[in-house]
Amino acid sequence: MPSKSQRVLAFVPGNEISPDRPYTILAASAGLNAVKLSVVETNGIHRPVSIRQTGVAGRGTLRLIWRSENLNVGVTEKCAVRRRIPDAVTIRDACNLIHAIKNKKKKVTLEDIQSVTDPALKRELIQAICLSTL
Numbered sequence: 001m002p003s004k005s006q007r008v009l010a011f012v013p014g015n016e017i018s019p020d021r022p023y024t025i026l027a028a029s030a031g032l033n034a035v036k037l038s039v040v041e042t043n044g045i046h047r048p049v050s051i052r053q054t055g056v057a058g059r060g061t062l063r064l065i066w067r068s069e070n071l072n073v074g075v076t077e078k079c080a081v082r083r084r085i086p087d088a089v090t091i092r093d094a095c096n097l098i099h100a101i102k103n104k105k106k107k108v109t110l111e112d113i114q115s116v117t118d119p120a121l122k123r124e125l126i127q128a129i130c131l132s133t134l
Helices: 004-009 080-102 110-115 119-132
Strands: 023-029 034-042 050-052 055-057 061-067
Touching: 004 023, 004 034, 023 080, 034 080, 061 080, 080 110, 080 119, 110 119
Parallel strands: none
Antiparallel strands: 023 034, 034 061, 050 055
């Protein structure tokens, strides 16, 4: 039987890592019926397997980008963890987009800029766009 974290990650679309997509979402048990979601930066080769209270650990892990509070794991789409997965996916995809732009692997479109709604990530995206033109 899969663990609680594995069951949660089954609902996360496109969570594979590669050198071009080093950011991923991890889930860690946080009690009897709760998990914490995290977006982490990896080396793009090894998938981290654990998250600790102090941050991330494991081979291939570089840094913690975002972490949720304890989220209830229910059986319906209305449970807390299923409602927060889109937030984690948005942050992961924005970080992977910024990574691709910094490494000149992707040309930026207006849709790319408009897709990032978080102000801090948007600033980082604009900075990456400016630096990639040099």
